[in-house]
Amino acid sequence: MEILTQAWPWYVAGPLIAINMAVLIYFGKRFGLSSNFRTMCSIAGAGKLAEFFRFDWKKDIWNLMVILGAVIGGFLVSEYLKSDELMDLNPEVVAELKGFGIKNPGEALAPVELFSLDQLFTLKGFILMVIGGFLVGFGTRWAGGCTSGHAISGLSDLQLPSLIAVIGFFVGGIITTYFLLPIILNL
Amino acid sequence: MKLIKFLLVGVWMGVIFSKSEIISWFRIYEMFKFKSFHMYGVIGSAVILGIIFIQLIKSSKMKSIQGEEISIAGKDKGWKRYLFGGTVFGLGWALTGACPGPMYTLFGSGFTSFLIVIFSAAVGTFVYGLLKNKLPH
Numbered sequence: 001m002e003i004l005t006q007a008w009p010w011y012v013a014g015p016l017i018a019i020n021m022a023v024l025i026y027f028g029k030r031f032g033l034s035s036n037f038r039t040m041c042s043i044a045g046a047g048k049l050a051e052f053f054r055f056d057w058k059k060d061i062w063n064l065m066v067i068l069g070a071v072i073g074g075f076l077v078s079e080y081l082k083s084d085e086l087m088d089l090n091p092e093v094v095a096e097l098k099g100f101g102i103k104n105p106g107e108a109l110a111p112v113e114l115f116s117l118d119q120l121f122t123l124k125g126f127i128l129m130v131i132g133g134f135l136v137g138f139g140t141r142w143a144g145g146c147t148s149g150h151a152i153s154g155l156s157d158l159q160l161p162s163l164i165a166v167i168g169f170f171v172g173g174i175i176t177t178y179f180l181l182p183i184i185l186n187l
Numbered sequence: 188m189k190l191i192k193f194l195l196v197g198v199w200m201g202v203i204f205s206k207s208e209i210i211s212w213f214r215i216y217e218m219f220k221f222k223s224f225h226m227y228g229v230i231g232s233a234v235i236l237g238i239i240f241i242q243l244i245k246s247s248k249m250k251s252i253q254g255e256e257i258s259i260a261g262k263d264k265g266w267k268r269y270l271f272g273g274t275v276f277g278l279g280w281a282l283t284g285a286c287p288g289p290m291y292t293l294f295g296s297g298f299t300s301f302l303i304v305i306f307s308a309a310v311g312t313f314v315y316g317l318l319k320n321k322l323p324h
Contacts, residue, residue, distance in 0.1 A: 004206075010225050013207030014232025020200055021233075022240040025259070027192060028251035033288030037312035052316035065193035066200070067291045073201015074210075074295025081206065089213055090222040097216070109205070109293060110212040110284055115300045125300075128282050133290075133304035135279025137311025140287060142272025142322060144262065147286040150273070151230055154262060156237025161262035161269045168273020169280060170219070176281035177219035184282075 004081050007088065021153055029062060032149035033070075034140040036063045100185035114185075124187045135172075143168060201292040210292050212284025219281055268324040279311075 021031035038053065039060040046053035087106030097105040102113055119125030140146040143165045145154060151169070154162020204210045209229050218226035243249075244257055251257050262269075280286055283304050285293055290308065294301040315322075 007208055008203070008206040010207070010228030011232055013203055013209065014229045015236050016203045017200075017229070017233040018236035018240060020196065020203070021237055022244070023196060025241075025244060025257060026249070026252055027196070028253050028255060028257070029193075030259075033286070034312075037287065037309045038316070040309050041313045041316065046313055046316060050313075050316040050319070052319050053313075062190060062193045065190050066197035067288065069194040069197015069199070070201040070204070070288055070291040071197075071295035072194075073198040073203075074205050074292035075201075075297075076198070077202055077205040078296040081202070087208055087211065087213060090217055090220075093213070093217050093220060093222050097213070106213055109208065109210060109296060110298055115212070115298055117300050117303075120300065120303060129300055129304050130307045132279045132282030133307025134311040134314075135275050136283060136285075136287065136290075136304075137279075137308030137313075138315045139272050139274070139276030139279055139311070140308075141312045141315040143269050143276055144272065146276065146288075147230075147280075148288060150269075152233050152237060155234045156241050157259055157261070158238065159262045161265065164266050164269035165273035165276075168270045168275075169277040171270075172274040172277020172279070173215075173219040173281040174277075175274075176278050177216060180278075181216075181281065 005083050007083050007085075017152060018156070021148075021156065030149070031153045032145055033063075033067065034137075034146040034149060035060065036067050037137050038141060039063060100182075102185075122187075124184055127184050127187075139172070200288065201295060204289050204292045205296060210285055210289030215281060215284045265324060268322075271323065 024031045039057050042053040042055060042057040089106045094105045102111045105111070114125060114128055120129060143150065145165065150162040150165040155166065207229060208214050209226060214226055217223040241259065249257055285301070285304065287308065290301050290305050294305065
């Protein structure tokens with residue numbers, strides 16, 4: 001049981017993700033977790049406004065099942081397999097984040113001070129959750145995929161476009177982490 | 188059964204995401220600060236094994252569960268959409284600390300606020316759909 005409740009190391013998680021990708025290919029699908037947003041827009045009737053959403057979304061119900069499963073998986077871990085230990089973060093990172101007012105870095109998966117519902121009505125919370133989410137949804141469709149579609153599936157298939165996308169992920173992530181977050185977290 | 192198998196894949200994925208902490212805002216922050224090997228190890232080992240799997244699938248002409256030939260379509264050529272779209276995605280990834288799949292797992296883990304993040308991402312995709320023809324690809 002202890003092996004299950006402890007945090008899983010990278011050399012366990014990485015191969016399991018690769019197996020997951022192979023299983024989806026065997027099921028005749030692809031490992032990509034961002035297409036569900038387009039499917040939901042289409043179900044909500046966005047096809048009336050843009051051609052991009054006019055497609056047979058019934059064929060994409062499988063990706064809604066995958067993300068429903070991803071919700072259940074998160075629930076199961078938090079209920080039954082949760083580790084009681086703090087995450088094993090780099091001490092320099094912990095010190096830095098404490099300086100931004102995050103009291104106990106690594107206590108939960110996300111900083112509770114920033115990602116709670118009441119934070120939504122603060123400028124900080126709005127930027128992190130609403131603007132952040134918007135950029136993820138906009139960027140992933142523009143790039144034609146996310147971490148699973150490009151960084152895992154695309155690179156595994158030696159696709160140059162995916163490498164360019166991953167470089168983009170890092171350009172954006174570095175800009176946010178080094179330049180924007182220090183301002184946002186001090187708001 | 189057709190759809191249940193995808194639900195099970197999703198559950199298993201959510202468990203991996205959550206137990207390996209790759210859906211953690213803290214891990215993403217650490218990654219972009221280059222202060223931990225964890226995320227690089229996860230993605231790197233997944234890709235190395237993934238390359239082997241895909242080569243095997245292609246060379247063995249393996250059939251899918253429905254008995255059809257598996258063909259893995261390459262990505263469209265070009266670079267603009269990948270670089271620009273990827274950068275926008277990265278800006279958001281470092282803010283939310285979660286990519287599209289993990290957002291759902293975080294919601295399931297009890298972070299109700301991620302429902303708002305998911306909704307915002309859907310709005311982002313909607314706005315992309317409206318502007319698609321005006322953006323460089």
